[in-house]
Amino acid sequence: MVGTTVRGARTRGVASARTGAGVVGVVGARGGAGASTLAAALAHRFARTGATALVDLERAGGGIDVVVGIEGAGGLRWPDLVDARGTVDARELAALLPRWGGCAVLSADRTRPGAPPPGALLDVLVAVAEEHPTVVLDLDRCDVLDRGAVLASCRTVLVVVPRDLRSVAGALALRPALVELVADVRLVARGPAPGGLGALELAHVVDLPLAVSMRHDRRLASDAERGGGPAVRRGAFGRAVTRVAGALA
Numbered sequence: 001m002v003g004t005t006v007r008g009a010r011t012r013g014v015a016s017a018r019t020g021a022g023v024v025g026v027v028g029a030r031g032g033a034g035a036s037t038l039a040a041a042l043a044h045r046f047a048r049t050g051a052t053a054l055v056d057l058e059r060a061g062g063g064i065d066v067v068v069g070i071e072g073a074g075g076l077r078w079p080d081l082v083d084a085r086g087t088v089d090a091r092e093l094a095a096l097l098p099r100w101g102g103c104a105v106l107s108a109d110r111t112r113p114g115a116p117p118p119g120a121l122l123d124v125l126v127a128v129a130e131e132h133p134t135v136v137l138d139l140d141r142c143d144v145l146d147r148g149a150v151l152a153s154c155r156t157v158l159v160v161v162p163r164d165l166r167s168v169a170g171a172l173a174l175r176p177a178l179v180e181l182v183a184d185v186r187l188v189a190r191g192p193a194p195g196g197l198g199a200l201e202l203a204h205v206v207d208l209p210l211a212v213s214m215r216h217d218r219r220l221a222s223d224a225e226r227g228g229g230p231a232v233r234r235g236a237f238g239r240a241v242t243r244v245a246g247a248l249a
Contacts, residue, residue, distance in 0.1 A: 014125045014153035020050050020133030021248040022155035025182070027139040029161040029170035034190055036061070036138050038160055038241070040068050040100075041230040043136040045245040047102035053132040054100070055125065056107040057150065059115040059140045065098065065107035067230070073098040077109035084120040088127035104132060115140075122149055134249075141170075147177045156184040156248055158211060163193035163202055171206040186211035188244070211247065214240045 014023060026042065028035030036058070043054035056064035056078070065071045075098030097104040106128060108116070116124075129135050137154065144151055151157070157178055161171045171187075178185045187208040189199035192215075199213035217237040230237075 014122065014129050014135075014150070020052070021046060021245075022133070023129065023135045023137065023153050024248060025137045025139045025151065025154040025157040027141060027144055027157060027159055027174065027178075029159060029167040029174065033160045033162055033167060033170075035160045036064055036067050037230045038158065038188060039136050039138040040064060041237070041241045042158075042245055043103045043134075044068075044101060044230070045241050046134045046136065046249070049249070050134055051104075051132045052102070052134040052136065053094075053097070053104040053106065053128045055128060055135060055137050056105075057116055057137055057140050057143060058108060059142060060113070061108055062110040062113070063108040064138055065100075065105055066110060068100040068105065070098050070100050070105060071110065075099075075105075077107050077112070078116045079109050079112040079114065081120050081124050082117040084117075084124050086123060088123050090127040090130035093124070093127045094131040104128075122153075125150065125153070141174065144174050144177050147181055151177065152181045154182050156186065157182045158186055158188050158244070159206075159208060160188045160190060161202060161206065162190045163197040163199070164195065168197075168202065168205055171208075175206060175208065185209075188240075189213040191215045212240045212244050 026035045026039035040054060043052050046052040054064065063071060076096045094104060097106055159171055159174060161167045185208055187203050187206060187210050189202050189210060199210060203210040215236045217235060
């Protein structure tokens with residue numbers, strides 16, 4: 001088990017990476033928006049050029065390890081870190097996390113469901129950030145609305161908003177907390193648009209700068225079913241992910 005002692009200034013430690021993209025949060029305006037898929041693909045892309053970690057913060061999810069197809073891999077998940085307190089050994093933790101390609105993954109566990117342990121959360125994230133200059137967080141919408149320290153640690157947050165009315169409402173609900181605590185909040189618009197809402201019109205309505213507009217890619221679902229995860233490849237989705245990663249790096 002990862003050893004611990006006392007630590008202070010935990011939130012500052014999470015955000016202290018001086019290279020890479022720092023801490024990047026991804027959150028969906030509603031369920032099924034594709035935030036976990038984007039977070040995974042973005043982390044996979046960042047891992048090509050530097051040490052990167054993908055961290056699952058969904059309170060009721062089945063685990064982002066399932067999204068990337070490594071649910072059968074050994075290694076620590078959040079329930080294993082419930083007793084982690086104070087200074088977590090960053091190198092030991094990194095060595096014990098499962099990997100998806102070149103990316104370390106800290107996931108929930110579908111067999112032991114529940115939120116990341118609140119008492120250990122920030123200390124573990126500090127340790128993850130010490131070994132990984134880029135950390136991609138798959139944020140939970142409730143954590144955003146709670147305006148917690150994890151949100152405040154993000155250098156950038158990407159809000160994934162499908163171009164429909166329900167998603168617009170969800171983005172508007174999240175926006176006050178996001179802009180209050182995060183200096184750089186950007187919109188990722190996703191198609192299709194059943195009512196014809198354009199990406200720039202969406203950006204105007206939610207009053208966030210547009211990072212990228214993504215078309216719907218049917219291959220993502222089939223990739224997930226085959227267990228390969230949303231690895232970045234050629235096509236509209238791959239180009240969009242590469243563009244966002246380049247802008248953040």
